[in-house]
Amino acid sequence: MNNWEVMERDLKVNWHPCTQMKDHQILPMIPIRRGEGVYLEDFEGNRYIDAISSWWVNLFGHRNPYINRKIKEQLEELEHIIFAGFTHWGAVRLGERITQLTGLDKVFYGDNGSSAVEIALKMSFHYWKNRGETRPLFFSLENSYHGETIGALSVGDVGLYKETYREILLENRTLPIPADQSEEETVKALTQIRQIFERETQTPTGNPISALIMEPLVQCAGYMKMHSPQFVAGLAQLCREFNIHLILDEIAVGFGRTGTLFAFQQADIKPDFLCLSKGLTGGYLPLSLVVTTDEVYQAFYCDYKEMKAFLHSHSYTGNPLAVAAANATLDIFETQPVLEENRKKSQYIWEKIQKFKELPNVKEIRQTGMITAIEMIPYPWQERRGLVVYQYGLQNGVLLRPLGNVIYFMPPYVIDYSEIDQMIEVAYRGIELAQTQKWG
Numbered sequence: 001m002n003n004w005e006v007m008e009r010d011l012k013v014n015w016h017p018c019t020q021m022k023d024h025q026i027l028p029m030i031p032i033r034r035g036e037g038v039y040l041e042d043f044e045g046n047r048y049i050d051a052i053s054s055w056w057v058n059l060f061g062h063r064n065p066y067i068n069r070k071i072k073e074q075l076e077e078l079e080h081i082i083f084a085g086f087t088h089w090g091a092v093r094l095g096e097r098i099t100q101l102t103g104l105d106k107v108f109y110g111d112n113g114s115s116a117v118e119i120a121l122k123m124s125f126h127y128w129k130n131r132g133e134t135r136p137l138f139f140s141l142e143n144s145y146h147g148e149t150i151g152a153l154s155v156g157d158v159g160l161y162k163e164t165y166r167e168i169l170l171e172n173r174t175l176p177i178p179a180d181q182s183e184e185e186t187v188k189a190l191t192q193i194r195q196i197f198e199r200e201t202q203t204p205t206g207n208p209i210s211a212l213i214m215e216p217l218v219q220c221a222g223y224m225k226m227h228s229p230q231f232v233a234g235l236a237q238l239c240r241e242f243n244i245h246l247i248l249d250e251i252a253v254g255f256g257r258t259g260t261l262f263a264f265q266q267a268d269i270k271p272d273f274l275c276l277s278k279g280l281t282g283g284y285l286p287l288s289l290v291v292t293t294d295e296v297y298q299a300f301y302c303d304y305k306e307m308k309a310f311l312h313s314h315s316y317t318g319n320p321l322a323v324a325a326a327n328a329t330l331d332i333f334e335t336q337p338v339l340e341e342n343r344k345k346s347q348y349i350w351e352k353i354q355k356f357k358e359l360p361n362v363k364e365i366r367q368t369g370m371i372t373a374i375e376m377i378p379y380p381w382q383e384r385r386g387l388v389v390y391q392y393g394l395q396n397g398v399l400l401r402p403l404g405n406v407i408y409f410m411p412p413y414v415i416d417y418s419e420i421d422q423m424i425e426v427a428y429r430g431i432e433l434a435q436t437q438k439w440g
């Protein structure tokens with residue numbers, strides 16, 4: 001079978017995520033037959049460097065031999081069980097490791113990022129309710145992204161995904177973000193935010209805000225916008241001062257993407273809730289975690305008849321295969337100098353992309369750890385210049401998937417230096433081409 005045949009049959013039956021399906025009349029879909037390391041291979045043997053880690057999930061390459069083996073071993077023992085009233089060894093291990101690594105106390109399981117966000121929002125609201133307060137609102141940041149389910153979308157702020165559904169979303173309070181990572185902009189934003197805190201948390205009927213939810217250091221779906229660790233620390237401080245929870249959504253930035261295992265470690269703070277997914281299983285299987293404190297846990301812990309338990313569940317909660325993939329991923333972090341190697345790679349990438357500044361259509365380059373973004377000048381969105389770069393990338397063996405006018409690299413950590421060179425070279429030429437070409 002060639003690519004074309006697979007695509008034709010696919011389009012007869014499948015509806016793909018985040019896609020205007022009509023685009024596929026002119027934009028070929030790429031059927032992938034196998035993966036290996038940073039490479040994806042289509043049905044005709046063309047290979048693509050997966051420069052976006054298959055939507056930010058893959059950490060140690062496709063078909064990683066170690067993770068493969070660990071999942072196969074688990075498969076021979078147990079594929080799935082109910083996680084209410086039952087447990088399994090992998091979950092014990094994972095819970096112990098995650099609490100140890102995060103400095104938090106309790107782990108609740110979900111099966112995707114959006115559900116982790118829903119869980120954290122509900123838990124925070126429910127915590128206050130169990131303590132006798134009703135706090136129906138959340139603070140979230142401008143330009144944030146927390147997933148696609150109704151609750152998660154309500155605390156997000158990327159218009160492209162949100163606008164259509166406005167009438168059915170929950171009410172929310174949005175806070176400004178700093179224009180960049182500088183101290184000046186950080187202080188400016190924090191000053192404005194303090195005023196909003198003062199206004200919104202003090203009403204005649206009490207404090208209506210349960211929590212602030214944010215993506216620390218990098219707003220990934222929000223066009224890879226970055227802010228300083230001081231901004232995260234400042235918000236954590238405000239949350240403490242005004243007695244609301246801090247929910248950190250590290251679904252995209254967790255597991256080393258920002259240079260430390262978790263982004264919040266750079267701000268030297270402790271959240272009340274930490275949402276993890278994506279890289280958690282090395283990009284193998286859907287799983288998410290909400291990690292929280294003993295203080296939160298204790299607000300639910302009482303005699304059954306008090307009716308304070310958190311009765312949320314998902315069918316695949318704590319799936320043993322996904323948990324095995326997560327434990328295997330942590331094994332790799334434990335046994336190999338991943339973060340140290342990444343520091344060298346991100347430094348190398350940063351040096352190499354300096355030349356992008358020479359391109360007249362490049363507005364800004366920025367980097368946090370293993371996330372590097374190149375922002376083109378603000379072309380009208382209808383011109384879809386990013387798509388020109390995408391298409392050029394595919395024709396030249398690199399999967400880049402720009403967010404609007406922002407081209408970014410978020411490769412699997414196993415990428416080597418020659419693959420980095422190729423990824424950067426192709427992106428450079430693609431952006432060059434986008435000076436003169438629009439889409440369609």
Ligand SMILES: *Cc1c(COP(=O)(O)O)cnc(C)c1O
Pocket residue numbers: 112113114115117145146147148215220221249250251252253277278
């Ligand atoms: C991807 C993402 C989510 C949603 O996760 P899904 O598994 O796609 O539901 C939430 N928050 C952030 C920051 C993300 O990048």
